[in-house]
Amino acid sequence: MQRSLISDIIANDIEGEVNIAVWIQDTRSLKNVIFLTVRDTSGMAQVTIRKGTLDNEEKIVGLNRESVIAVKGKWDRKSASKLGVDIVAEKIEILNESLAPLPLGVDDPVEADFDTRLNNRFIDIRKPEKALIFQIESTMLWGIRKFFNSQEFIEVHTPKIVAAATEGGADLFSVKYFEKEAYLNQSPQLYKEILMSCGLDRVFEVGPAFRAEQHNTTRHLNEFTSIDIEVSFADHNDAMAFLENAIKHGVDEMLSRHSDQMEKHGIHVDRVKTPFPRITYEECRKLINDAGMNLEFGDDFSPEQLKVIGNKFNGFYFIIDWPSSMRPFYTMPKPEDPALTNSFDLQFNELEITSGAQRVHNPEILEKRFLDKGLNPSEFDFYIKAFKYGMPPHAGWAIGLERLVMILCGLPNIREATLFPRDRTRIVP
């Protein structure tokens, strides 16, 4: 199908005949002329039909909102349309008619409930400001991928159906796997570490992660997209450098491609300055205790306490040196103080984005860490085995794509950054 995007017609100031394919957002039939407000994925335009010039103009005026048409015509530069482009129609083909009334208006003056929007996501995302979120998400991920590619990472895909009962953290969804019981993986953690033993050295993965947690918040999902990396011959400082640079490149890419649209829809994202500040868990604990709240060594920060820290640090920063008791078994204890770990959380204002660490690479220490955490090492033989025949020191992190977009764009709910969110109650659509 030959067509031009509305944005290209504007950008290239096309003089001659153009073909556009669009959704009808509104029709206004006047005495001598019919105006259509139309929309494609790139933008909005006005289509003008001079009465008496099209044999199907009656039919077109009667079309319901959101019907799809193809228009052949020329840009009338004298038209005073507020949309900036006005195509005078020479021919209009009806590609598909919409039913009415719509389950959800695309440009209605009142915003529908989020539940209604999610139930009718196919229309919701026709709204340019909603579509923009996913364009941003894609572009940012593209920037991150380009960065990893430039750093000699390879993109990998680890299994999402796994046998391990638990890694000691989140609950897993179980699935029937023929005669066996299996689970949906909550993270590629164990597999990407094994890849370090494979000698692949630098890997990243973008894929789904599943958590069977009954949380009910605006920042958790039961299925989300995890960006994971793992790097050999690296420690937590190397991992933090990769993280801040990955975010910088993602944001740069986002701004280079979408800043106009972001501005138009009130999404403001600052350029990222690296390196991010590093503050220790102990420093944070002091801030909180100084603010009159009590936080014992080994306790996690509550949302209220994170605000205290966030008030002190704007934008991105790392909280480092977390207590060993708070971190998963694979986290490397500090050689000089085993009560602490070579680990970090990435924060944005008062919001937690992600965590990472240098990993344990010595199999004896790893087994001991399993036992410390009350886990049975024998259930993780497939994992520990990879540590016994030459596992290099390594480090890595994972970051939730949707949460990153939510935080950067200041969205009120992580579901806004998810096409078809899976939460405590929703599995349709």
Next chain:
RNA sequence: GCCCCGGUAGUGUAGCGGCCUAUCAUACGGGCCUGUCGAGCCCGUGACCCGGGUCCAAAUCCCGGCCGGGGCGCCA
């Protein structure tokens, strides 16, 4: 998992024991006007989540269910 809140036309709402044959906006249908662009004006269609209960009387109060919103916890 704990706690709070809510479910009224396609959409978003007002009403919170009798004045409700239920408000307003928008959408939808019809008419008028009209180079419009949140078009304007007039007319019309369209709804109290489900099941019990209390009461002379329930959209309104009570109980249960279903569905949803949010906070906390949990969370690699």
